[in-house]
Amino acid sequence: MPLQDSPLWWLFAIMSAAFWLVIMVRAMPTRGLKAFVATGPVALFVCVVGYCLRYGDSFATALPVYCAVVIAVPTGFLGHRNALREKLSDPAVAYGDAEGPWTLQACVSLLMFGGLAVYYVTH
Numbered sequence: 001m002p003l004q005d006s007p008l009w010w011l012f013a014i015m016s017a018a019f020w021l022v023i024m025v026r027a028m029p030t031r032g033l034k035a036f037v038a039t040g041p042v043a044l045f046v047c048v049v050g051y052c053l054r055y056g057d058s059f060a061t062a063l064p065v066y067c068a069v070v071i072a073v074p075t076g077f078l079g080h081r082n083a084l085r086e087k088l089s090d091p092a093v094a095y096g097d098a099e100g101p102w103t104l105q106a107c108v109s110l111l112m113f114g115g116l117a118v119y120y121v122t123h
Contacts, residue, residue: 076106
């Protein structure tokens with residue numbers, strides 16, 4: 001597919017990372033959680049770089065999957081920012097133990113965006 005190698009995917013990747021930062025960082029109540037969540041797009045990009053170097057794929061062909069994951073995670077939290085902030089404000093609740101109505105929404109968005117990206121890359 002000619003659009004898979006398009007340089008526009010780099011622009012989409014930057015926009016996806018900005019979307020992540022706007023949604024996820026604003027949802028975190030403490031400075032430490034904000035810093036932790038802000039590293040998400042970079043950590044995912046390191047995984048993409050490792051995959052591309054290991055299997056010899058071009059970055060442009062892996063960027064659709066990167067964009068899908070980076071967009072899917074914040075989409076899963078849309079509409080639940082205040083509830084998430086309230087839950088994470090409790091020092092007894094660890095970041096990984098914060099469950100709420102956003103959990104199902106995040107899982108569905110990851111499956112939907114991830115499935116669409118894999119379909120796009122493979123066809």
